[in-house]
Amino acid sequence: MKNHKFQQIRVRINAPGDSVRFAAETDKLYAKVRGVFASVPSDQVLVGATIGLKINGQDVFDDAHEVRMISCGNQVAPNNKFFRFEEHIEAGGSTVEGRYTDPRGTNPALYPYDVKLYLWLVNETHPDKHGEKHPDKNP
């Protein structure tokens, strides 16, 4: 079985200022959530957007956490795009709940749009087990 999976959660934002709750479940075949990455279609809706996240009933981010803190540009290498969790966050069919709040953008042409939240699911328990190094700790 593969050791990695990138699970996508889509959240539809219909109007400026929408605050949308979302819920999902992580793939049962993977043990741990290693990281998260948020993708939005335009930088204009990224500024001021916030996201709260709970995995397996545990607070990961408060509702006021900026989406920008878990997002980056296209020039970043794929595996370095993810905000990595430093502690063990249980996957294996855990519930993922959250709230995405749109920043009340000024350009109505951008709506509706989809926010894509990617969870990086892995099976190995230690990040260095397969020779991978945490980008922050071991540049």
Add this chain to the structure above:
Amino acid sequence: MTRIRYHIIQLEVTEAGQVVEIRHRLPSNYGRCTGYVARHVKGIGSDVDIPEIGLVAIEFNSRKQLNINDLVGYETQVDQLPDYQELNIPLESGQLVTGYYLDTQKSPDPFDTTKEWFRPYQVAIYLKCEIENKKRHVRSSCIHSATVEAAAN
């Protein structure tokens, strides 16, 4: 239970040159602050990056430790994931995080003496904190029985 919390202190800047006081009590179960980053959230609408929009100074444990002096800039686009400044500050329970944010923006037009160019904006300070492991509470009945047993012996 997760041990890391990203605590957010939000500041509103409504006037040019304003000093915004920071006076914030962290939850008492936070044992250590291990990271810091400050960012412009929303409000400024410049088309170009601004290296400095303000200065921030933060003290921990009710002014006992001055640990952070930093510049806050403005980025038009998000390029990289944020890097947290590494800290290692033991937090005393119930103490305050204090300090100030000073707006240092300059008018785009050097001859413009009015402050009409200024737009209110928000800055967020993220503190990465570790939750302290709670000490185990021993029930009084257990203490009592242990004491009685010890006395009997």
